[in-house]
Amino acid sequence: MGIGAFGIDLGSSNIKIYNGFEDTYFMEKNMIAIEGQDTLYAYGDSAFDMYEKAPDNIQVSFPVNMGVILDPRNMNTLIHYFISDQCKGNLHAADYYIAVPTDVTPVDRRAFRNLIRDSNVKARRVYTVEKAIADGLGMDIDVKTSQGVLVVDVGYDTTEISLLSLGGIVYSRLIKTGGQKFDEAIKAAVRKEYGLLIGSKTSEKLKIAVREVESQKRNAVVYGRHIVSGLPVEKEIATELINDSLEEDFAVIMANIRQVLEHTPPELGADIYRHGIYLSGGACQTGKLAAKISKDTGLKVNINTEPIASVIKGLSTIIREERFSSLASYVELNKK
Numbered sequence: 134m135g136i137g138a139f140g141i142d143l144g145s146s147n148i149k150i151y152n153g154f155e156d157t158y159f160m161e162k163n164m165i166a167i168e169g170q171d172t173l174y175a176y177g178d179s180a181f182d183m184y185e186k187a188p189d190n191i192q193v194s195f196p197v198n199m200g201v202i203l204d205p206r207n208m209n210t211l212i213h214y215f216i217s218d219q220c221k222g223n224l225h226a227a228d229y230y231i232a233v234p235t236d237v238t239p240v241d242r243r244a245f246r247n248l249i250r251d252s253n254v255k256a257r258r259v260y261t262v263e264k265a266i267a268d269g270l271g272m273d274i275d276v277k278t279s280q281g282v283l284v285v286d287v288g289y290d291t292t293e294i295s296l297l298s299l300g301g302i303v304y305s306r307l308i309k310t311g312g313q314k315f316d317e318a319i320k321a322a323v324r325k326e327y328g329l330l331i332g333s334k335t336s337e338k339l340k341i342a343v344r345e346v347e348s349q350k351r352n353a354v355v356y357g358r359h360i361v362s363g364l365p366v367e368k369e370i371a372t373e374l375i376n377d378s379l380e381e382d383f384a385v386i387m388a389n390i391r392q393v394l395e396h397t398p399p400e401l402g403a404d405i406y407r408h409g410i411y412l413s414g415g416a417c418q419t420g421k422l423a424a425k426i427s428k429d430t431g432l433k434v435n436i437n438t439e440p441i442a443s444v445i446k447g448l449s450t451i452i453r454e455e456r457f458s459s460l461a462s463y464v465e466l467n468k469k
């Protein structure tokens with residue numbers, strides 16, 4: 134028997150859950166499909182399969198938007214079903230550790246704290262953990278003793294830039310850009326250059342494939358609908374076009390990193406200089422983003438093997454290792 138606790142990283146696109154009973158974690162689309170007024174039709178990856186394809190009576194949506202819980206009711210339903218699945222229908226009493234972004238309003242923080250109370254999952258105790266702290270720990274940084282760690286988490290619709298020191302957050306900034314913006318930029322460029330309409334899933338595939346396709350010195354091939362003829366066509370897309378289309382969004386991220394560096398107290402700068410910048414979140418792997426950050430700052434850039442999972446790995450470390458328990462804050466459950 135493992136540890137009676139779950140860790141949850143509520144992404145705007147992907148929910149990641151650590152199951153302490155089995156010492157495993159999984160990831161699914163943080164998405165729900167509701168039929169009619171309020172009948173659950175599908176959730177997780179199977180709801181995502183219907184996205185942009187479902188008939189009008191089925192509403193498919195992401196309850197977390199821009200890093201915060203926009204739709205608590207549907208988020209509670211999702212948590213209930215994901216956790217029930219983990220418990221094979223027989224809910225176990227468990228502790229919960231929830232990663233919360235730092236740079237959000239008090240109302241948004243409260244929504245994270247209340248999430249488990251309202252999800253009907255036999256919660257014993259609930260804790261919150263600053264997301265950037267879990268992120269750093271998940272990248273094997275000893276966040277409790279390091280002074281001056283810069284973590285940039287490029288997610289789906291947010292990028293969180295955080296400066297950590299001695300187990301706390303010195304400064305954190307949540308900006309509204311990420312993988313989704315990259316997909317939109319690619320979509321717009323393909324439309325403008327080739328008169329071709331492509332869906333979000335296709336532009337996401339282009340974004341993920343661009344590095345590999347480029348290294349093979351070939352073009353990417355996509356299917357879309359021609360704006361003028363209205364007919365489906367296959368088209369080769371130059372990798373240069375994709376890279377160029379991403380530059381504007383990369384520049385926004387870079388400008389924010391620069392501002393955070395400018396706000397960094399000099400005593401912490403030395404460690405950042407020594408260790409470099411840590412990138413995480415699924416979309417940090419996009420095209421030439423890491424190379425650009427490294428070139429523009431003159432700093433080394435570190436990316437772990439599984440950047441999409443670093444927050445959930447960090448939560449699992451806090452759950453498993455006693456010496457990190459001080460990084461979690463206890464939540465009074467009965468407070469409304």
Ligand SMILES: Nc1ncnc2c1ncn2[C@@H]1O[C@H](COP(=O)(O)OP(=O)(O)OP(=O)(O)O)[C@@H](O)[C@H]1O
Nearest residue numbers: 144145146147288289290291312414415416418419
């Ligand atoms: N290999 C890859 N290359 C580029 N982008 C990728 C890759 N793998 C995943 N992504 C992108 O990462 C994004 C999802 O990352 P992640 O799960 O970290 O976001 P999230 O936690 O759901 O969002 P947020 O943190 O903004 O709330 C998607 O936009 C996806 O297209």
Ligand SMILES: [Mg+2]
Nearest residue numbers: 144145288414
């Ligand atoms: Mg995330």
